[in-house]
Amino acid sequence: MIAFRHLLPRAAALAVLTMLAALPLAAGAQEKVLNLYTARHYQTDEALYANFTRQTGIKINRIEGQEDPLLERIKSEGANSPADVFITVDIGRLWRAQQAGVFAPLRSGVLEARIPANYRDPGGDWFGFSARARVIAYNKDAVKPGDIRDYEDLADPRWKGKLCIRSSGHVYNLSLMSSLIAHDGEARTEQWARGVVANLARAPKGGDTDQLKAVAAGECDLAVANTYYIARILKSARPEDKAVADKLGVLWPNQASQGVHMNISGGGMLKHAPNKESARAFLEYLASDEAQRYFADGNNEWPVVPGVKVSNPALEALGSFKADKINVAELGKHQPQAQKLADKAGYK
Numbered sequence: 001m002i003a004f005r006h007l008l009p010r011a012a013a014l015a016v017l018t019m020l021a022a023l024p025l026a027a028g029a030q031e032k033v034l035n036l037y038t039a040r041h042y043q044t045d046e047a048l049y050a051n052f053t054r055q056t057g058i059k060i061n062r063i064e065g066q067e068d069p070l071l072e073r074i075k076s077e078g079a080n081s082p083a084d085v086f087i088t089v090d091i092g093r094l095w096r097a098q099q100a101g102v103f104a105p106l107r108s109g110v111l112e113a114r115i116p117a118n119y120r121d122p123g124g125d126w127f128g129f130s131a132r133a134r135v136i137a138y139n140k141d142a143v144k145p146g147d148i149r150d151y152e153d154l155a156d157p158r159w160k161g162k163l164c165i166r167s168s169g170h171v172y173n174l175s176l177m178s179s180l181i182a183h184d185g186e187a188r189t190e191q192w193a194r195g196v197v198a199n200l201a202r203a204p205k206g207g208d209t210d211q212l213k214a215v216a217a218g219e220c221d222l223a224v225a226n227t228y229y230i231a232r233i234l235k236s237a238r239p240e241d242k243a244v245a246d247k248l249g250v251l252w253p254n255q256a257s258q259g260v261h262m263n264i265s266g267g268g269m270l271k272h273a274p275n276k277e278s279a280r281a282f283l284e285y286l287a288s289d290e291a292q293r294y295f296a297d298g299n300n301e302w303p304v305v306p307g308v309k310v311s312n313p314a315l316e317a318l319g320s321f322k323a324d325k326i327n328v329a330e331l332g333k334h335q336p337q338a339q340k341l342a343d344k345a346g347y348k
């Protein structure tokens with residue numbers, strides 16, 4: 001009994017001392033975090049984040065949302081925003097974010113060495129981490145390979161009443177028109193938009209997948225779509241998607257000229273980022289071989305880092321192509337003219 005009485009308080013005192021010793025350490029050792037605002041929500045992204053945390057010890061707090069509301073949120077949070085990195089899709093949206101002044105330029109030898117110059121902002125505001133192409137799809141029963149070759153041909157009167165394309169105001173089409181402005185000039189692109197309107201099978205409605213379904217259903221012969229939507233249909237086990245895939249042919253436009261219009265999914269470090277070192281570590285991690293595979297494949301896109309191989313049967317089925325090498329930053333600059341000329345041409 002005596003021994004116990006003696007022992008218990010001593011053990012308790014020791015425990016308290018141990019806790020006291022541990023406390024300043026716990027308060028001092030700041031847990032490293034990254035606050036990520038992302039418009040991407042793909043299953044493989046989970047593995048991407050888990051690997052980053054395993055490698056760096058930096059915990060990721062993720063806020064997912066639609067592209068435009070997320071940017072609005074960053075803008076309205078202003079200097080109080082907890083966001084360190086913003087990830088979104090399409091150069092048009094990265095450009096809008098840049099215009100809104102939300103990014104902080106990041107100089108990174110890793111990112112500059114790994115990401116080709118045409119897929120990142122020359123000033124380091126944003127970086128592309130995966131690439132997609134905008135192609136022409138056709139109904140194999142109605143169109144033969146060689147009947148159409150270039151984006152410019154979509155305005156040919158030969159295709160009157162045969163074209164399905166989503167609205168001009170959508171960023172994917174603004175970026176496509178921006179690329180036509182860069183290569184053909186504004187006047188020719190306005191003419192092109194008029195030709196497109198004249199060739200519409202129906203008033204623009206729905207997303208890219210809706211245009212592909214309309215082609216398969218015979219409502220139109222031609223459609224314009226981003227490659228990952230086609231890959232998604234090619235991969236699908238659903239009978240209705242298989243029926244669509246059977247009807248679709250895919251054409252790589254402008255192979256004898258500048259190459260197919262390429263776009264990116266990407267992001268950058270934010271001006272008010274509270275964890276700038278975490279932001280740098282995360283963005284550099286996204287350019288690693290392993291992350292490139294997860295990031296691109298999550299949405300059936302291509303890695304931007306040369307030499308990184310993705311094994312994705314749907315992408316392989318699309319075949320090889322010549323890509324436009326223009327700096328996508330150039331396509332950002334033309335967004336307002338693209339919208340203006342589409343409006344003038346009556347392309348809604």
Ligand SMILES: [Fe+2]
Nearest residue numbers: 089208226229
């Ligand atoms: Fe999309």
